[in-house]
Amino acid sequence: MSARADPRLTQDRRLAFAFVTPAVSVIALIAIFPLLWTLWNSLHLQDLRMPWLGHPFIGLDNYAELARDPRFWSSLGHTLFFTVVTVSLELVLGLIIALAMNSTFRGRGFARATSLLPWAIPTVVAALLWRFMFDSQAGIANALLVAIGVLERPMVWFIEATTAWIPVILSDVWKTTPFVAILLLAGLQNIDRTLYEAAEVDGASAWWRLWHITIPLLKPTIFVALIFRTLDAFRVFDLLYALTGGGPGTATEPIALYTHTIILQHLRFGYGSALSVVVFVITFGLALIYIRGLGLRLSGEER
Amino acid sequence: MTARAERPWLRTLIVVALLIPIAFPLYWALVASLTSEAALFSDPSIWPADPILSHYRALFANRDFWTPVRNSLVVAGVTTVFCVAVGSLAAYALARLEFRGKALILGFILAVSMFPQISIVSPLYLLLRGMRLINTYPGLIMPYMTFAMPLTVWLLVGYFRQLPKDLEEAALVDGASRLVAFVKIIIPLAMPGLATTAILTFIYCWNEFLFALSFTLGPERQTVPVAIALFRGEYQVPWGEILAASVVATAPVAAIVLIFQRRIVQGLTSGAVKG
Numbered sequence: 015m016s017a018r019a020d021p022r023l024t025q026d027r028r029l030a031f032a033f034v035t036p037a038v039s040v041i042a043l044i045a046i047f048p049l050l051w052t053l054w055n056s057l058h059l060q061d062l063r064m065p066w067l068g069h070p071f072i073g074l075d076n077y078a079e080l081a082r083d084p085r086f087w088s089s090l091g092h093t094l095f096f097t098v099v100t101v102s103l104e105l106v107l108g109l110i111i112a113l114a115m116n117s118t119f120r121g122r123g124f125a126r127a128t129s130l131l132p133w134a135i136p137t138v139v140a141a142l143l144w145r146f147m148f149d150s151q152a153g154i155a156n157a158l159l160v161a162i163g164v165l166e167r168p169m170v171w172f173i174e175a176t177t178a179w180i181p182v183i184l185s186d187v188w189k190t191t192p193f194v195a196i197l198l199l200a201g202l203q204n205i206d207r208t209l210y211e212a213a214e215v216d217g218a219s220a221w222w223r224l225w226h227i228t229i230p231l232l233k234p235t236i237f238v239a240l241i242f243r244t245l246d247a248f249r250v251f252d253l254l255y256a257l258t259g260g261g262p263g264t265a266t267e268p269i270a271l272y273t274h275t276i277i278l279q280h281l282r283f284g285y286g287s288a289l290s291v292v293v294f295v296i297t298f299g300l301a302l303i304y305i306r307g308l309g310l311r312l313s314g315e316e317r
Numbered sequence: 318m319t320a321r322a323e324r325p326w327l328r329t330l331i332v333v334a335l336l337i338p339i340a341f342p343l344y345w346a347l348v349a350s351l352t353s354e355a356a357l358f359s360d361p362s363i364w365p366a367d368p369i370l371s372h373y374r375a376l377f378a379n380r381d382f383w384t385p386v387r388n389s390l391v392v393a394g395v396t397t398v399f400c401v402a403v404g405s406l407a408a409y410a411l412a413r414l415e416f417r418g419k420a421l422i423l424g425f426i427l428a429v430s431m432f433p434q435i436s437i438v439s440p441l442y443l444l445l446r447g448m449r450l451i452n453t454y455p456g457l458i459m460p461y462m463t464f465a466m467p468l469t470v471w472l473l474v475g476y477f478r479q480l481p482k483d484l485e486e487a488a489l490v491d492g493a494s495r496l497v498a499f500v501k502i503i504i505p506l507a508m509p510g511l512a513t514t515a516i517l518t519f520i521y522c523w524n525e526f527l528f529a530l531s532f533t534l535g536p537e538r539q540t541v542p543v544a545i546a547l548f549r550g551e552y553q554v555p556w557g558e559i560l561a562a563s564v565v566a567t568a569p570v571a572a573i574v575l576i577f578q579r580r581i582v583q584g585l586t587s588g589a590v591k592g
Contacts, residue, residue: 025541026492027414027415029496030416031416031579033406033410036406036407037353037406037407037470038402038425038426038427039427040462041429041462041466044459044462045463047440048440048441048444050442051563052440092341111335114331114332115326115332119332121329121332125332126578127574128336128339128340130574131339131567132339132342132343134524134573135524136541136566138524138542138546139566139567142560143342143343143345143346143560143563146346146560150558151358152357152358153346161508177497192339193585196585197586200586245433247434248433249434249435252526252527252542254429256546257525269445270433270435270527273436274438274531278438278442278443278531281438286439287439287440288439290435293433293434293435293436294433294436298431301431
């Protein structure tokens with residue numbers, strides 16, 4: 015390679031090193047190092063309520079306890095349930111909204127700004143708004159359902175698991191569908207318009223165009239939205255903390271909330287670390303799929 | 318498409334029908350925050366029939382809601398400025414310079430941005446406790462960088478790649494060093510991108526909850542989302558004040574979104590659609 019001899023390239027490489035180092039070391043120091051520490055701690059006993067026990071190495075005991083812990087398995091189940099239900103609803107509704115907004119019409123900027131609002135507000139605030147709307151006394155949901163005759167009398171939503179999930183799922187769908195719609199809308203706008211015109215000349219129906227042009231060409235964007243949302247839904251914490259607190263009992267408790275309770279309320283840092291590792295491994299598996307999908311397109315773009 | 322162009326009113330109708338459920342909860346929170354608690358529980362009205370400001374007054378006078386607002390502004394502001402400053406250097410190198418390991422670093426940054434925050438709460442807690450930084454501003458700003466730094470770098474790489482190369486190349490041919498070209502040409506050109514990145518980073522920091530909940534102990538350092546989530550009434554849930562606080566927490570991000578919606582959409586979608 016003649017690159018070695020070119021002074022400009024050597025200079026570039028030095029500058030790149032100087033520019034990249036601060037950001038990468040910050041990330042390594044506050045993200046990677048703690049992650050390794052979590053892994054290390056998960057092999058140890060560390061209970062800050064019982065400091066006299068010390069910090070002995072206990073091998074995989076924390077993981078063995080985890081495998082027998084029913085609350086771990088049920089919180090994992092809740093997380094999976096929440097992820098599958100909300101992500102599928104959000105993709106379908108997001109696609110409908112994106113299709114409806116994919117043209118120029120009066121007030122389009124306003125429509126887009128309005129639909130961004132739920133995405134932009136703090137998740138805790140969104141959760142509290144929905145808790146208020148589903149409040150047994152002051153809630154507008156009860157007032158509405160009684161008025162149209164679905165319910166005979168106001169109902170207490172958060173006292174039973176099956177009914178508590180309804181505001182949980184509705185609030186997440188409300189908060190994140192607009193985000194999905196905006197991603198998909200950007201994807202739709204990248205589709206070559208002449209394809210539709212050609213199809214129309216051939217007399218293809220709107221339905222045919224949706225299934226044979228729009229959806230196939232939108233696949234990469236749908237895939238990105240799917241992974242983004244899956245990873246986000248899997249680490250759900252704020253929403254359930256503020257909306258149900260994991261209750262009634264632990265019936266809606268997600269894995270992140272259980273882990274948080276173990277660490278910061280029970281102060282069991284060793285066991286909590288084992289839970290953290292499990293959450294990380296699952297998320298990382300999903301993220302790998304994403305990077306593989308995105309990496310292909312990255313290298314395609316650079317050349 | 319002709320079928321659509323023929324019936325613009327139908328499309329407008331569909332969009333309005335979709336926007337109502339999106340906007341209604343926010344509207345209802347605003348109305349309810351202006352309604353007395355008695356009316357809220359007995360006979361709530363969809364219109365602000367008799368608006369009162371007592372919930373807002375109680376929020377700032379009795380609960381000292383200024384403190385969490387100030388905490389949030391400090392933590393989100395400092396994190397944003399630091400991450401955009403440091404992140405823009407890294408992003409420029411990753412977008413424009415040739416060096417080994419570039420793809421690896423990009424992949425690394427993307428992977429970290431997808432970290433579940435909960436998986437580093439326990440070591441960060443022990444680390445901050447050891448450094449006596451629990452319940453301090455640095456004790457929040459440092460953890461916030463775990464998600465803010467990858468976000469700024471990732472967004473800015475996208476922006477720098479889009480900038481035209483000609484001006485920079487011309488400066489290099491004229492004998493300017495890379496560093497001079499970066500400061501004099503790239504930074505001014507990238508201002509809109511830097512602003513968008515700062516806006517998005519600020520929103521993410523303003524809304525963050527898990528770290529702020531875990532690494533603060535009392536009201537003196539709690540951020541807005543934590544303060545709202547921990548509101549307690551003497552006998553019942555203080556809905557009036559919670560909703561007033563929600564409106565206060567939402568107002569700045571809502572203003573940002575309404576003013577900068579075009580840029581925010583560009584920022585959100587550039588990473589996802591173009592790769």
